[in-house]
Amino acid sequence: MRILLVDDEQELVETLAERLGIRGIEARWATTGDTALERIDQENFDLAVLDVKIPGISGIDLHKKMKAKDPGLKFIFMTGHGSHDDFTAGSAETGADYYLLKPVNIEELIDKMTKLMTQ
């Protein structure tokens, strides 16, 4: 399973990528929408984990652009905004496969990734 983590918090995606690596999941990361789009031009990924808010572009718009480049790519969104309404509205608007709240529980993240990849 190859994962692309996209969040403007570099220390977050670096750490998360290392933790996923320890668990045998190959994870790359990007901190801007442009870098994320470049990465999926250069490499194949099974799944992208996106922050809802990324500098210069919303996670929702980035999701659309990434989906256009790689229609088979699956998505999990991360958000720091914790209300149930945000969650529901965001899922409905994006069609994201899953939403996770920050701070993310890595075992929950891996569980969602595994479910998505076996669907």
Add this chain to the structure above:
Amino acid sequence: MDRQLDTGIETGLQFFGKMTASISHEIKNVMAIINESAGLLEDYSLMAEKGMPIDPERLRVVSDRVANQIRRANGITKNLNSLAHSVDEFQKSVDIKETLELAVGLTGRFADMRSVILDFQPPSDFPAVITSPFHLLNLIWQVLDFAMDASGAGKRVELTFEAGPTSVKIRFTGIEALTNVPETVFPTAKEAALLHMLGATIHQDAEKGEINLVLPKDVRQQVTAES
């Protein structure tokens, strides 16, 4: 007059809500990084228990990361505290440099989201102004919010200030797309209400890409002079 006061109060509450929501988002990010760092240390412990050697440098990187985030959280909470205390007194002596530093600090995340750089260049002389610190912060945010959207391709808004005998001028420059914005768009009723409360005026120079906010050095004298 009453409608303007209502607009000023409404704008103030919206500003307070927007800033505290942004701060809570930033704190969430700090917590997320500390959470992952703690998890990574746990992973290293489990690896060590299984006899896998752990390079001390990896531990140092995680330790530095946590220390960085604690420093960051300290800055964020300091800004939150200053914002909260800005409503303690509705008129007081305010250090313009500190107020602009706080405004830039509070706006930082919004600037990052728009990929705009805020560049505050204070002069060597820091005048004190008797004004409403909260409404001043609110007005500076309103101008910055507009200026960031109108910063054009340069994506850089510069701030500085200069003191005159009875007033202080806060200059916002680098607003490259100001020529594309009709004059009726800014200031809105919100800024007008805040300008009235502060006895301040705002001037735009579209050709120079500049907005100047002129504050009286003592809002009490300004109000007295008007009444």
